[in-house]
Amino acid sequence: MTQDSPQVRSTGDGSPVLDIDGLGVRLPDGQAARPILDGVSLRVLPGETVGLVGESGSGKSVACRSVLGLLPAGARTSGTVRVAGRDVLTMNRTELAALRARQVAMVFQDPRAAVNPLRRVGDFVTEGLRASGLSAAAATTRAEALLDAVGIRDPRGALRRFPHQFSGGMLQRVVIAAALASEPALLVADEPTTALDVTTQAEIIAILTRLRAEQGTGLLFVTHDLELASAICDRVYVMYAGRIVETRGTNELFDRPRHPYTSGLLACTPRIEPGAPTPRPIPGRPVSLAEAPPGCAFAARCAHAQPRCSEETPVLARYGDGLTACHRADEGITL
Numbered sequence: 001m002t003q004d005s006p007q008v009r010s011t012g013d014g015s016p017v018l019d020i021d022g023l024g025v026r027l028p029d030g031q032a033a034r035p036i037l038d039g040v041s042l043r044v045l046p047g048e049t050v051g052l053v054g055e056s057g058s059g060k061s062v063a064c065r066s067v068l069g070l071l072p073a074g075a076r077t078s079g080t081v082r083v084a085g086r087d088v089l090t091m092n093r094t095e096l097a098a099l100r101a102r103q104v105a106m107v108f109q110d111p112r113a114a115v116n117p118l119r120r121v122g123d124f125v126t127e128g129l130r131a132s133g134l135s136a137a138a139a140t141t142r143a144e145a146l147l148d149a150v151g152i153r154d155p156r157g158a159l160r161r162f163p164h165q166f167s168g169g170m171l172q173r174v175v176i177a178a179a180l181a182s183e184p185a186l187l188v189a190d191e192p193t194t195a196l197d198v199t200t201q202a203e204i205i206a207i208l209t210r211l212r213a214e215q216g217t218g219l220l221f222v223t224h225d226l227e228l229a230s231a232i233c234d235r236v237y238v239m240y241a242g243r244i245v246e247t248r249g250t251n252e253l254f255d256r257p258r259h260p261y262t263s264g265l266l267a268c269t270p271r272i273e274p275g276a277p278t279p280r281p282i283p284g285r286p287v288s289l290a291e292a293p294p295g296c297a298f299a300a301r302c303a304h305a306q307p308r309c310s311e312e313t314p315v316l317a318r319y320g321d322g323l324t325a326c327h328r329a330d331e332g333i334t335l
C-alpha cells in the first residue's frame with residue numbers, strides 16, 4: 001500500500017515524517033528511575049498508516065507521547081525522536097508549541113479528556129487556526145468545513161455547542177477535526193476508537209483512512225485490536241514490555257508472524273468467519289519493562305523458550321520483509 005501512497009507532503013522528499021531511533025525512556029519512581037521504553041525504533045513515511053500493537057502497559061502511549069514532547073515531568077530519555085528531520089527530545093517550549101501547532105497532532109482514546117468542558121466546540125476547533133493567523137471569520141469558515149469533512153451535520157450549529165451536548169463518537173469527530181485543522185504531516189492516534197461503539201468506530205476509521213489518502217498524512221495508529229490493525233495499516237510494530245519485538249508489512253505479519261508473542265496475539269483474537277479456531281489466550285500476564293527479567297521479557301509466557309532465552313536479550317534481526325527479536329525466529333516456530 002505504501003507504493004501507491006498519495007503525494008508526499010511536508011518532508012517533500014519521501015523521508016520519514018516520524019523517525020524514532022533507539023528511544024529509551026525512564027520515569028522517576030521515588031529515588032530511582034523506572035525503565036519504560038528500551039531501544040524503540042519506529043518509522044512512519046508520508047501517507048503511511050503504521051500500527052503499534054501490544055498488551056496493556058507495554059509502552060505504546062508513552063511512545064506516542066514522546067512524539068509530541070508530552071512525556072511526564074522528570075522523564076529521562078536516550079535516542080532520538082525526529083519529526084520531519086528534527087529531534088523532538090531536544091526542542092524547547094517554543095519549538096514544541098510550533099511542532100504541535102503545525103506538524104503533529106494527536107487523538108486520544110477519550111475525547112472528553114481532550115476538550116475543555118466549559119468552552120464551546122467552536123473555540124476548540126478554531127484555536128489553532130486563529131493562532132496560525134487566520135481572521136475570526138476565516139477560521140470559522142474553515143472550522144465548518146472541517147466538521148463537515150468528519151461527518152458532523154449542521155457544522156455551524158455544532159460550533160456554538162458545548163462538549164456535553166455531543167455523544168462520545170461525535171465529540172471524537174470534533175477532536176479529529178481540530179487535529180486536522182493545521183494539516184499535520186503526522187497524526188498520532190492512541191486507541192481513538194476504543195471508547196466508541198462499533199458503528200461509530202467504523203465511521204471514524206473511514207474518516208482517518210480517507211484523510212491519509214486525500215492529504216498524505218502519515219498515521220501512527222495504536223490499537224489493541226489486531227483485526228483493525230490488519231484492516232487499515234501498511235505496517236505494524238508489535239511491542240512487548242517496552243521493546244519492539246517484531247515489525248513487518250501487515251500481510252506478512254498476519255500470514256507469517258515470526259515472534260511467538262505476535263502469533264500469541266493473533267491466536268487470542270476472536271474471529272467471526274465459519275470454522276475459525278477458538279481464541280486461545282496467551283498464558284500468564286504481561287510484564288512492564290521495569291519488571292522484565294533478564295533475557296527475553298516474553299520467555300516466561302512462551303511455550304518455546306529455551307535456557308538461552310532467559311539469559312540473552314534477543315535483538316531485532318531481519319527475517320522476510322521485517323524484523324523480529326527472537327532467538328528462534330529462524331525456526332518458523334509460533335505459539
Ligand SMILES: Nc1ncnc2c1ncn2[C@@H]1O[C@H](COP(=O)(O)OP(=O)(O)OP(=O)(O)O)[C@@H](O)[C@H]1O
Nearest residue numbers: 027036054055056057058059060061062063072288
Ligand atoms: N505518567 C506516568 N508516570 C509513571 N509511570 C507511567 C506514566 N505513564 C505510563 N507509565 C508507566 O509506563 C508503562 C507503559 O505505559 P503506557 O501507558 O505507555 O502503556 P500502554 O501500552 O499504552 O498500555 P494501555 O494499552 O493500557 O494503554 C506502564 O508501566 C505505566 O505504568
Ligand SMILES: [Mg+2]
Nearest residue numbers: 060061062190
Ligand atoms: Mg495506552
